[in-house]
Amino acid sequence: MISVVTIKWGDKYPPGYVDKLYRAVERNMTVKHRFVCLTENADGIHKDVFTMPLFGNFRGWWNKMLLFRGVPGIHGRIIWLDLDTLITDNIDFLAEYNGSFAMLRDFYRPQFGASGIMLLKNGINHWIWNRFEASRKHFETQYHGDQEAINVIMQKECKRPDFLQDLFPNKIVSYKVHCQNKIPARASIICFHGRPRPHEADHAWIRDYWR
Numbered sequence: 001m002i003s004v005v006t007i008k009w010g011d012k013y014p015p016g017y018v019d020k021l022y023r024a025v026e027r028n029m030t031v032k033h034r035f036v037c038l039t040e041n042a043d044g045i046h047k048d049v050f051t052m053p054l055f056g057n058f059r060g061w062w063n064k065m066l067l068f069r070g071v072p073g074i075h076g077r078i079i080w081l082d083l084d085t086l087i088t089d090n091i092d093f094l095a096e097y098n099g100s101f102a103m104l105r106d107f108y109r110p111q112f113g114a115s116g117i118m119l120l121k122n123g124i125n126h127w128i129w130n131r132f133e134a135s136r137k138h139f140e141t142q143y144h145g146d147q148e149a150i151n152v153i154m155q156k157e158c159k160r161p162d163f164l165q166d167l168f169p170n171k172i173v174s175y176k177v178h179c180q181n182k183i184p185a186r187a188s189i190i191c192f193h194g195r196p197r198p199h200e201a202d203h204a205w206i207r208d209y210w211r
Contacts, residue, residue, distance in 0.1 A: 002033040002095050003122075004079045005071065007063050008045070009054065013197075015044030017083045020198075020210055022049050024087035028188070031095040036074065038063070064115060064146040065132050070123035080118040084197050086175070088209050089188035093168050094119060101125050102162035103150070107174040107193065113154070113161050115147040116191045117172065128153050175201065 004025050008018050022035050034050055042051040052073060056066050067080060079094050097119045104114035131153045132139055139149045154160055164172055170186040174193065178184055183205065192198050198210045 001075070002031060002077050002079060003036050003071075003074045004029070004033050004081060005036045005038065005067070005074070006081050006083055007054070008037055008039040008041075008083060009058075009060060009063050010040075012060070013083045015046075018049055019046045021081060021083055021085060021087075022046065023211070024085075024209065025081075025091070028087045028089060028091050029095070030090070031092050033079075033095070036071075038066070038071070061145040061147075062140060065129065065149065067118070067120065067122075068125045068129035068132070070126065070129075074122045077119070077121050080115075080120070082116040082191070084192040085116065086190040086192060086198055086206065086209055087188065088183055088190060091188050093171060093188070097162070097167065099162050102164055102167060104172065104191065105163045105165045106147075107177045107191070112151050113147070113163070114191075114193070115150060116193060117164060117189065119162075119164070127157065131156065179203070 006018065006021060018037050025035055036050050036052055037045060038052050038054050039045070040054045045051055054063060055072060056063065058065070067078065100121065102119040104117050106112045106114040128150065132149060143149050143152065170184065172189045172191065173179060173184050173187045175190050176193070179190055183190065198206060
C-alpha cells in the first residue's frame with residue numbers, strides 16, 4: 001500500500017497543520033493509501049491520522065533523513081509531503097511514479113532538488129542514509145538542512161533524482177513564484193516554502209483549500 005507520510009516535530013507547526021493536510025489528501029486522492037504522521041508528540045492530532053513515533057534522535061528538518069534509513073512498519077512506496085503543502089486538486093498522479101527517487105526541482109535554483117515533496121520506495125535508497133550517517137555531525141553543523149544534504153550526497157555519488165516538475169508538468173507550483181494573482185490552471189499542489197505559511201498568506205482563495 002502507498003503511504004502518504006509527513007513529520008511533525010516540535011512546535012513550529014500546530015497539530016491543525018497535520019489535520020488539514022490529512023483532510024486535503026483524503027479529498028484529493030482516490031488511490032488506496034494510508035496517511036502517516038511521524039511525530040514525537042501526537043497530542044491534538046485527529047484520531048483518524050495514523051501516527052507513528054519518531055525513531056531517531058534528530059531535531060527539526062533533519063528528521064526527514066529517516067526516510068532514507070527506512071521507516072519501520074511501512075512497506076512499499078512513500079509519498080512525502082511537507083506539512084505546509086496546499087492541495088487544490090486530484091493528486092493521484094503522484095502514485096503513478098515507479099522509479100527509485102523523485103523530488104522537486106528547487107523553484108529558485110532548478111538545477112538542484114528540493115525536499116518539500118519526495119517519492120520513493122521505503123528502504124531502497126539506503127545509500128543516502130549511509131552517506132549522511134557516516135558524516136552526520138558534519139552535515140548537521142555545516143549544511144542548511146536535509147535538502148542541502150541530499151543534494152550534496154547525490155552529487156558525491158554522481159547521481160540525480162527524477163524531478164517532479166519534469167514528470168508532471170504544471171501540476172506542482174510555488175505559492176511565492178506562481179500564485180501571486182491566482183492558482184495556475186492545471187496546478188494540483190501549491191508548495192509554501194519559507195514564509196508566508198498557509199495560515200499567514202492573505203489570498204482569500206487559500207481558505208477554500210486550507211481547511
